[in-house]
Amino acid sequence: MSGSGKGKGLGKAKGQGKAKGQGKAKGKPKPKTAAVAAKKKATGAKKRVPRAPAVATMSIVPPPMPSAAALVEEPFDAAREVHDTQFYLNRWGRVGLRDRAGLHDDFGYDPVWDRRVSPLLNLIYDRYFRVSVEGSEHLPLDGRCLLVANHSGQPPWDGLMLRMAVNRETQRARDLRWLVEDFIVHFPYLGTLATRLGAVRACQENAERLLARGDVLAVFPEGIKGVGKLFKDRYRLQRFGRGGFVKLAIRTRTPIVPVAIVGAEEMNPLLFRIEGASKVLGIPFFPITPGFPLLGPAGLLPAPTKWKISFGEPIDFTSYGLDALDDDVIIGRLSERVRSTIQSMLDRSVAERKSVFFG
């Protein structure tokens, strides 16, 4: 008895889902942008109605919008009303889903949330760091690509700015993902924030998966050593790990584009690092910057340095076979080749620059 009842329940649930799906397809042919524009126009006139379409079109759950009023008037439709997704979205979910569509990609990037914070990010990119870009013609139009860059910052901003630079300078507004250290991914709030904006935890599996999708992927082989670079060592590249990125490029047959980011290494000069506190706080070292422990969290705000991001000519390792992966000498040499390329790009950019703050 209960078996058949269960079957029915399942069938019903799915049938409803389907019906709703069709309802969405037919009832809401408007593209999302139009709906959003309409919402903006109507904001003054009616306060309750305009929000619903925005939520509804973004979420997969379709909007039986006009029926909401009708449902309330029919006293015997309580069950149907309660069973309706919009009922709950209106009541509790709408507040929460207002700024988030729940449309995430596999790595947690949230395009809607990104679009929402982009005015602020654009302001930082255009007005605060005044990023200028050189050599964007070296970025491929499509297909996978590995960007290798220098790393710095307390906390680092270079991944995010690089992402915006790639997005703006490529013709099809390519979407960059960058690999970040574990301690950032698992840092409270910061990790969630970074993940939503396109950061991915650095490990071979993730990198291979992203490249297999055909993404543009940025790596910072200096890793924590780069973040922990003292001010006196600025623009001197640290050791490039164990050449994991070279192996990655050879294994996935991906071209490497060297990237030099100038300006980032002065935005928050690291004077000292205290390494003893690492275990307790979950960070690799405790930074001492001109502002940091002194001014509290506000001391971590970066100085408005002028940034310049230069993309170099692609380096192709596809001539190396898979047997090169086991040869540490070759891997070390190729890693060093990329490192020296970036170092020379950095040196040139720094020499050309007249002022840290005005470029």
Added chain:
Amino acid sequence: MNDAISRPSRSQLESKPTRPRVIAFTGAASFLGTNLIGLMQEDERISRIVAIDTEPPPTAGSKTRLYQVDLTQPTAEARLGEILQAERADTLVHLAFLPSPTTATAWAHELESVGTMHALIAAKQARIKKLVLWSQTLLYGAHASNPNFLTEDHPLRATAREPFFGDKIAAESETLKFAQKNPSTQVTILRTAPILGPTVSNFLTRYLARRLVPTLMGFDPLVQFLHEIDAITAFMVAIHRNVAGTFNIVSDGVLPLSTVIRLAGRIAIPVPQPLAEAITRIAWPLQLADAPAGFIRYLRYLFVADGDRARDVLGFVPAYTSRDAVLDFTSAQRLRDVQLLQEASR
């Protein structure tokens, strides 16, 4: 619903015209057992169903033979062997695992770890041709060093101190040893993502059924579910297809935990981790929490599994996404909230 389940099992699968099969289920009255027996009842390729549990599954029909065996008893091994031999069962689907953690850890150990040993010995005695074992992706453990997608080759690193994980990991390793020693038996292990849907009931559905859902302050991991229909489908595919190995059975797509809670129409209460652990340590023995403290790290780190091997090798294609699973669960939960639907079965 019938479509979703019969599609992969009928058309895509190579079904050799062999003699009708006899399938035995341990844990037959569990959620998966009940639903699978209901489907097998209508499957003409199956001549007999042997349902083994402490209580009869409600879907048992004319083809089903019921046997009352308690796997926690020391005599279970011999009795199970006799039953399998007498019924000439060719396939054993071992589902006798608890879907939710319990405070009765000694009993759970007897059922899961020792019970699996009993079942394996009985399977060896009866020369079972095919063994399907239920496992879970929870056993990978939530760790800071997990990649975003765990493949079947990753070790099971859930903390063995938590009996819920320890017993299941032990059961799986026993089964793998069995598979090595008995190459004539085809062993398929299905590691399902947390199962969610309109009728299933486990610690996850109870967690999401709370009005106020506790989460960890500052953390919002990506989570992944498996729709209950897909879970049942996966077992159907595994039973009918001759593929040995371990497979992650997961739905497509991941969602941040915060989005899941909002989609379910609940309110998240962020709690600092030390406080959450302290509260859970007190609340779990009092049965006020849904899970012991060992589960808290699952609210912090991700344990998302990669279902590509199941898709390519086993031929299991999920029909629902993780999001669909959450929405289907939510639509049923709403009816339960206003008492228009009775409490879900196990």
